[in-house]
Amino acid sequence: MTKKIFVNFPVLDLRASMAFYKAIGFENNPQFTDDTAACMVWSDVIHVMLLTHDKWRTFTDRPIPPTTSSEVALCISCDSREAVDEITALAGSHGGSADINPPQDHGFMYGRSFTDPNGHVWEPMWMDLVAMQQS
Incomplete structure (x- = not known):
């Protein structure tokens, strides 16, 4: 499996x-x-x-954290920088909060963050593995 x-x-x-x-x-x-x-x-x-x-x-029985807390941040890979921007914009326009943390641009790696309507944190990211190996 x-x-x-x-x-x-x-x-x-x-x-x-x-x-x-x-x-x-x-x-x-x-x-x-x-x-x-x-x-x-x-x-x-x-x-x-x-x-x-x-x-x-x-x-x-553990308490449900308030929507303003950050218990965990889930990082998901995207196919491009544009895809990172797109999912973050979609999150912000559909009840979530976009860019709860400053965007991160390291050249070979690019990421942003958003929450869903319940405050769960997501971090979409894109990485250029070829550029990373050259740095």
Whole structure:
């Protein structure tokens, strides 16, 4: 079996969160979606499980962090600098917050950051491996 990652997020509004992730390029897997949870797919190996607060609480008694906290930042690779800019702009125009941290441009590597509507932090990045090896 191929190793995969399923990132689980507590969300306030499941439908709004699904719409956000669809707008930035994720696809819904209806096989793992119901009124309490939704599986949103980034790639064959990266899936985000959006869980209502009630569903989340069936997995843990730990408190749900406020939307202003940064418990984790998930870095995802993009095919180009333009793709980094595009997903960040889409996030900002669909209920998330774009550029919560300053953009990072190291020439061979470029990245930005955004949050989803629930404050979960994403860092899209692009890297030119040829240029990196030459530096």
